[in-house]
Amino acid sequence: MNFADSLTARTKEKSPVCVGFDPDLxxxxxxxxxxxxxxxxxxxxxxDAVAGTAAVFKPQLAFFEVLxxxxxxxxxxLCTYAKEKGLLVIAxxxxxxxxxxxxxxxxxxxxxxxxxxxxxxNPYLGIDGVRPFIERAVKYDKGLFVLVKTSNPSSGDLQDLxxxxxxxxxxLAQMVEGWGTQCLGPVSNFSSIGAxxxxxxxxxMTYLRTLMPHIPFLIPGYGAQGGTAADSAxxxxxxxxxxxxxxxxxxxxxxxxxxxxxxxGKATLEMAEELKRALNL
Amino acid sequence: MNFADSLTARTKEKSPVCVGFDPDLxxxxxxxxxxxxxxxxxxxxxxDAVAGTAAVFKPQLAFFEVLxxxxxxxxxxLCTYAKEKGLLVIAxxxxxxxxxxxxxxxxxxxxxxxxxxxxxxNPYLGIDGVRPFIERAVKYDKGLFVLVKTSNPSSGDLQDLxxxxxxxxxxLAQMVEGWGTQCLGPVSNFSSIGAxxxxxxxxxMTYLRTLMPHIPFLIPGYGAQGGTAADSAxxxxxxxxxxxxxxxxxxxxxxxxxxxxxxxGKATLEMAEELKRALNL
Numbered sequence: 001m002n003f004a005d006s007l008t009a010r011t012k013e014k015s016p017v018c019v020g021f022d023p024d025l026x027x028x029x030x031x032x033x034x035x036x037x038x039x040x041x042x043x044x045x046x047x048d049a050v051a052g053t054a055a056v057f058k059p060q061l062a063f064f065e066v067l068x069x070x071x072x073x074x075x076x077x078l079c080t081y082a083k084e085k086g087l088l089v090i091a092x093x094x095x096x097x098x099x100x101x102x103x104x105x106x107x108x109x110x111x112x113x114x115x116x117x118x119x120x121x122n123p124y125l126g127i128d129g130v131r132p133f134i135e136r137a138v139k140y141d142k143g144l145f146v147l148v149k150t151s152n153p154s155s156g157d158l159q160d161l162x163x164x165x166x167x168x169x170x171x172l173a174q175m176v177e178g179w180g181t182q183c184l185g186p187v188s189n190f191s192s193i194g195a196x197x198x199x200x201x202x203x204x205m206t207y208l209r210t211l212m213p214h215i216p217f218l219i220p221g222y223g224a225q226g227g228t229a230a231d232s233a234x235x236x237x238x239x240x241x242x243x244x245x246x247x248x249x250x251x252x253x254x255x256x257x258x259x260x261x262x263x264x265g266k267a268t269l270e271m272a273e274e275l276k277r278a279l280n281l
Numbered sequence: 282m283n284f285a286d287s288l289t290a291r292t293k294e295k296s297p298v299c300v301g302f303d304p305d306l307x308x309x310x311x312x313x314x315x316x317x318x319x320x321x322x323x324x325x326x327x328x329d330a331v332a333g334t335a336a337v338f339k340p341q342l343a344f345f346e347v348l349x350x351x352x353x354x355x356x357x358x359l360c361t362y363a364k365e366k367g368l369l370v371i372a373x374x375x376x377x378x379x380x381x382x383x384x385x386x387x388x389x390x391x392x393x394x395x396x397x398x399x400x401x402x403n404p405y406l407g408i409d410g411v412r413p414f415i416e417r418a419v420k421y422d423k424g425l426f427v428l429v430k431t432s433n434p435s436s437g438d439l440q441d442l443x444x445x446x447x448x449x450x451x452x453l454a455q456m457v458e459g460w461g462t463q464c465l466g467p468v469s470n471f472s473s474i475g476a477x478x479x480x481x482x483x484x485x486m487t488y489l490r491t492l493m494p495h496i497p498f499l500i501p502g503y504g505a506q507g508g509t510a511a512d513s514a515x516x517x518x519x520x521x522x523x524x525x526x527x528x529x530x531x532x533x534x535x536x537x538x539x540x541x542x543x544x545x546g547k548a549t550l551e552m553a554e555e556l557k558r559a560l561n562l
Contacts, residue, residue: 022382062378062385068357073350096403097343097375098433098501101303104343122377124405125431126438150406152379157407161444161452168442168449175438220379 003117003143003192004216005185008241010055010088015272016236016279018056018090018218019264020248021046021078023063027253029260036070039063043078046252047085049265053272056244057082058218061093079115088117090218094147096122102132110136110144118143120196120218123172130179137192138183143216144193146176149208151198151221169204173211180215190216190242197235199227199245205234209242217243222271223250229271229278240279247271284398284424284473285497286466289522291336291369296553297517297560299337299371299499300545301529302327302359304344308534310541317351320344324359327533328366330546334553337525338363339499342374360396369398371499375428377403383413391417391425399424401477401499404453411460418473419464424497425474427457430489432479432502450485454492461496471497471523478516480508480526486515490523498524503552504531510552510559521560528552 001009023039032038047057059078064071079089095105109119110133121133121144133144149159149169159169173195180191191214197205199221209217217235221227222245235243251271255263282290304320313319328338340359345352360370376386390400391414402414402425414425430440430450440450454476461472472495478486480502490498498516502508503526516524532552536544 022385024385060378060382060385062376062382062389065353066385066389068389069350069354072346072353076349094376094378094403095343096405097341098431098506101341101343104303104305104341104347108343108347108349122375122403122405124377124403124428124439125433126435126440128433128435147405150379152406152409154407154409157456158405158449158453159407161442161449163442163444163449168439168444171442172439225379 001141002185003137003141004190005187006117007055007088007143007216007244008185008188008190011241011244014055015053016244016275017054017268017272018058018244018246019046019050019054019251019268020092020220020246021057021059021252022248027256029256030258036067036074039067039071040074040077043074044081045261046264047078047082047087049261050251050268051085051087053268055088056090057087058090058092058246061091083115089115090118090120090145091116092120094120094122096125096129098125099128099132102129106132106136110140110142112140114142118145118194120145120147122147134179134183134193142192145196145218146193148173148176148195149197149201149204151200151225151227155198170207170211173208176215177212180212184214188241190214194218196220199232200225202231202234205231209235219243219245223247229274232275233278236279240281245275282422283466284418284422285471286468287398288336288369288424288497288525289466289469289471292522292525295336296334297525297556298335298549298553299339299525299527300327300331300335300532300549301373301501301527302338302340302533303529308537310537311539317348317355320348320352321355321358324355325362326542327545328359328363328368330542331532331549332366332368334549336369337371338368339371339373339527342372364396370396371399371401371426372397373401375401375403377406377410379406380409380413383410387413387417391421391423393421395423399426399475401426401428403428415460415464415474423473426477426499427474429454429457429476430478430482430485432481432506432508436479451488451492454489457496458493461493465495469522471495475499477501480513481506483512483515486512490516500524500526504528510555513556514559517560521562526556
């Protein structure tokens with residue numbers, strides 16, 4: 001099934017919650033060893049706790065790379081585990097390079113039968129660095145999320161530079177919409193090409209939704225970074241689809257005590273309910 | 282020793298050649314198995330062949346990630362091997378993310394005693410995504426190379442957008458120069474913060490050298506991508522320092538036959554001589 005259709009179906013069935021997973025060894029809860037085995041145990045526990053409520057599991061590659069090859073092994077094991085538990089998996093790597101290198105990244109993550117459904121992609125190198133991901137996405141019913149307006153405080157350094165009457169990220173948004181209309185899901189009418197748009201910039205999000213009517217949004221910045229349910233709601237279309245909202249620290253580190261599983265499950269459920277209220281669902 | 286001073290000393294002692302390493306399994310030469318073990322053997326052979334001439338070895342992470350955990354193990358083994366053979370090592374990962382994630386990337390690659398001397402960094406998220414690398418670079422005598430104007434055909438999609446009288450990559454160049462003057466090498470007067478500037482855009486390079494007088498350039502695009510020695514020379518300062526020029530396919534795939542080691546060594550030597558002629562050294 002087309003990725004955008006899968007994403008839309010899953011968010012309707014469960015909720016638009018995407019659980020980010022940034023396993024910092026220094027923050028692992030009570031009873032978990034501070035190593036790759038600990039990350040595997042922690043990750044499986046989080047997946048079990050959230051799979052009934054969340055649509056998406058989003059592991060952040062940096063936190064696995066820091067554990068070298070053992071971390072990468074755990075990364076793939078967790079992607080497979082999350083997939084088995086009915087979650088869609090977005091690998092958060094923000095990859096981007098020249099064409100021949102992006103072919104390798106695309107092959108690494110978006111192949112037939114991969115447990116990974118989509119990858120985040122950095123557009124600074126232009127369409128060359130995005131095209132290999134689009135080709136793979138179309139071929140294997142996978143997706144990608146292009147960074148458009150990120151959630152961090154300095155995202156405006158380049159993304160908000162004024163070009164004529166618009167700013168860089170608005171110009172990029174129109175390019176992404178153009179790429180995206182090549183691969184629309186027949187059911188959802190959303191594209192396999194998504195955009196990352198931070199909850200921490202709600203006004204920008206409202207405008208970006210109009211510039212990218214066919215683009216699903218991956219919305220980071222909810223929770224620890226300060227974005228709210230009302231802010232995030234601006235990225236959806238009126239029927240409550242078209243976006244997933246990602247929270248990481250507020251869910252996976254909801255407790256550092258022995259009750260971390262329950263706390264993560266509870267935080268996910270509360271977030272889902274807050275979003276549904278904000279979306280009038 | 283400060284990274285920029287090491288880089289300058291090494292290029293004076295040997296040459297400004299940086300050998301890129303993109304081990305595509307489909308292209309491995311005769312007699313090499315098409316797996317992670319083959320990549321290790323191929324990489325060691327290339328390192329042995331080029332270590333006498335080149336200053337830098339630049340493995341491209343994408344081609345290791347595609348081999349999963351076994352590839353990552355080989356990546357680190359090759360970085361260590363290159364370091365032992367007297368090469369500086371630049372990990373080409375083009376990483377970039379929000380601050381807390383970049384802390385993890387910085388910890389993964391730029392720690393005390395790491396065989397990796399520098400990492401390529403994508404600036405699309407602004408200074409938040411660069412600062413953790415700068416802090417590590419200063420603390421551990423490491424370096425980073427920020428993508429400014431990349432070598433690929435579509436690099437202008439975002440990098441050349443006009444903002445007032447300049448374009449995005451020129452504006453970024455001035456930010457990089459500003460960050461860079463915080464960490465100048467006492468001997469070279471170059472910064473630990475470098476910039477990626479493609480040989481395929483020679484006019485832009487000439488101007489970028491004036492905008493970033495303290496920034497060492499990592500110049501890709503030589504050889505297979507079409508950049509020449511004369512084009513690349515524009516990124517250097519008059520004494521023939523301030524840049525390294527990277528070639529990948531024209532060196533590591535100089536022959537697919539049993540003579541690939543000799544061919545890689547010869548291609549490196551020829552490139553070094555071409556660069557020295559173009560730089561009047």
